[in-house]
Amino acid sequence: MDFEKQSIGTEDFAEHIRTKKIYIDKTSYLPELYGEKVHPNGMRYEDKVLLITRPRRFGKSLTMSMIKNFFELNYANPKDKSNPKELFQNLAISKDQDFCDKYMGEYPVISISLRGINGTCFASAIGSFLFEIGRVYNQYSFILNSDILTEKEKSDFNYIIDISNQNDFDKWYETHKIDSSLKIKNSLFLLTYLLNKIYKKKCIVIVDEYDVPLQKATVENYYKEMLDVVRGMFEKVFKTNEYLEKGIVTGCLRISHESIFTGINNFSIYTVNDEGFNKFIGFTHDEVVELLQKQKLSSKENTVMKWYDGYNFSGARMLCPWSVLNYCESAGKADNLDEHIPGNYWINTSGNDIVDICLKHPDAQDSMRLQNLLDGNTEIIESSDFTSYPQINTETDFDTMMNMMLHTGYLTAVKTYSDRRLEVKIPNQEVLESFRERTKKVFSKQNTPWYEKVKSLKAALFNNDKDKVQTLINELLINFVSVRNTAQESYYQGFLSGVLSLTVDDPAELQSDTESGKGFSDLKIISDLKKNAIIIEFKKLEKGESFEDICAEALQQIEEKQYAYPYAQKNYRILKYGIGFYGKECWVATP
Structure with a gap:
């Protein structure tokens, strides 16, 4: 008899399914993602390029991997759809035969994560950017065997791989500063062009964690330079690109359309405050109840909801997958379930700089508002789009910090007003414990x-x-x-x-x-x-x-x-x- 396994942090959908790991089925959202869902008014709505923002550890990367595995064609034999059929055969989307016949295994898919792009200076960040681009290009090295591409096109492709593997990058960069940025900006567009030329199909492009390089650039003071590179890359691949079928971008923070997605037509943004796709990423309340039943942990439902529930994504009651799965593993291994104590799993997944800065904010009124949140009450803030990645410091205004906390998961909105003001609160016990840990450090001998x-x-x-x-x-x-x-x-x-x-x-x-x-x-x-x-x-x-x-x-x-x-x-x-x-x-x- 096959037993399902639980895995925490697995981001490869194919591995997840083939090794029979527990998967919360989100495949029913694929028709909506592709504009095939019929809405109550009888209309279908298609987004050419989407930005979906969610807090960290909500399962964005696994969801993007699922999308890639569904739509990606077999490059060696485009008519062979056995791979996606095998992966999705027991999932909800398999019941929509028309959609599967039309879209499953039909497109070249380019997927890149910007999570690992960082550096203490712009040059080192460009080096890590090129390395990631080279890693993606290597996945398509088989196109060099194609007779359809010209020698010049193969040379352009090889050049990207070559410069991503420089033995002495610093020395090379000194004489190729402009060229390196230009190659990054053009890299995804070039790949869509080459794949389209060979397979005669437009490409789906997925960019995961788009805002991480901008966040790190803000900390290290090369934000403008990195913004120019990311914006240039997006403009090339997403703006009037005739080889683009669809673009999907994920991140934590919404940076304004005008700042980074300038001129990209038919571009849609779905944040935690938007109804569209509000249950697509993350676990719903009902999904967690079912998961607990499956793992014989139903007796701990109240505990789980107290500690990890509470996120409101425009009417959808959501929980963080990372926290829930960690709890299930810890509780499942416990010899005495009645004595099991919930853990704070979320606090250790990222830095808490914004919390520390907020706690040190030198404004008495703002401090009282924060105390009100810590006491379990709500605060009303002005909702804002960020024209750039905020330079968060002790002089940053309170509403900007609260918007950052909202998008990064420290707060959740319980009500949205017509003038775009938001009523926010701390979502659950786990996040409250995160604040408790930070207050212990900020108001301690360590400070x-x-x-x-x-x-x-x-x-x-x-x-x-x-x-x-x-x-x-x-x-x-x-x-x-x-x-x-x-x-x-x-x-x-x-x-x-x-x-x-x-x-x-x-x-x-x-x-x-x-x-x-x-x-x-x-x-x-x-x-x-x-x-x-x-x-x-x-x-x-x-x-x-x-x-x-x-x-x-x-x-x-x-x-x-x-x-x-x-x-x-x-x-x-x-x-x-x-x-x-x-x-x-x-x-x-x-x-």
Whole structure:
């Protein structure tokens, strides 16, 4: 009996099917992709070139491999369709016989991934770009045996392969800077021309992860140069290319049509906020329920949905395949399923620079909006297209950062307004845990400027420097956020006890909500070695109150409840602080 296997990270569709790995069937979307779906109004809509954006690890590459395997002809024997028939025989598309007869195994398909194109400078990035182009060209080296191509055409083809395998690329590049960029720009177009000439069929061109080179170029400061190359390549292959049957492009981020797809006619963009193809990439809720049943994990459905559900792609309830499959493998191997703990699989699949930058954003109002999201609430942001890949830094406006987080999977839209504003939230527990991990690092000893300021605050508290304490708390509050167990938990008490905990070696030195005198004081810092005791009481400013009044009330409570009594009995030096808070502002008073 054949058993299905589960595989995580497999991006080769043919290998996936032949080795009987579990596959969530998305083949029913192929007619829509090709403009053959009849919509409720009786119309069909065809896109010549499509850009489909989804967050990382949602299965874009495997989906593109599936498309390639369905449409690609047998170059050695174009009439032989046995390969795609074998691969798709048990999948949904096989039931649409007319579509299969018309399109299966009918086209040359060129597929390239730009994921690996990077470099610390433009020259090294061009080198990796040429290497990837050469790898694609090598897949079609058999066309050199064709009598249909001229010697000049074969020479042009060979030249691409030769320059992609330079032994001393840096030396070669010094004298071929312009030529190398031109060859990249022309490479996909040239291949469509050559394949069309031999097979008399137009080509399908797939470009996966188109925005990765632009993202990396932004970080390394050669964005304009890389944009020129990518845009030039797209213009050649997708704009008025008579050898093009269809173009399919994927990525995480939508960069505006005018910026990178200039002049490409019949070009359509499908993001996480568009209804078209909203269930095509990623797992739907129903697909995950079925998957759990298949793996005898239905008892963990609520856990899976709490941790990994929550993405809303224009009305479609979606989950990240990477997270779900990792959970299924981990839970499936567990000796005791009842004690199995869900994992955070998504956070380790890419960098978290944008989260760290957002957490350090020096704007009190924005910090409060982020805290509201971390508390499980929603925020309304302005939806925007990016005219270029954003240079994300601490000066970037909040809405731009939130749009980046939306497209990269840290947020999801729960409502779209008529004026294109979006109501967004953190989708699930896994992403919330990602934020928790990042806040631990950003607001920790690892962040030297932050830690030095916290140490100064502790010193100011022991020095009874009220004004400095107030200044430092206000500075720290500006961008501090935390992942709290409940939104009702004392934010300010948690804030100050959390930051001061970084400075103590003995946990007993810092005491929060502990019994003292006739009640429970908010916060105490006790130094038995120096015989010092700091007593802090917090008050939140309410409407109609003043900072002076609530701070005086806090100091009065310290006296009435005799919080300092146990330490006075030991002849400790006692320092008392009444601290009032409102939003991202505080006021400090002493007796």
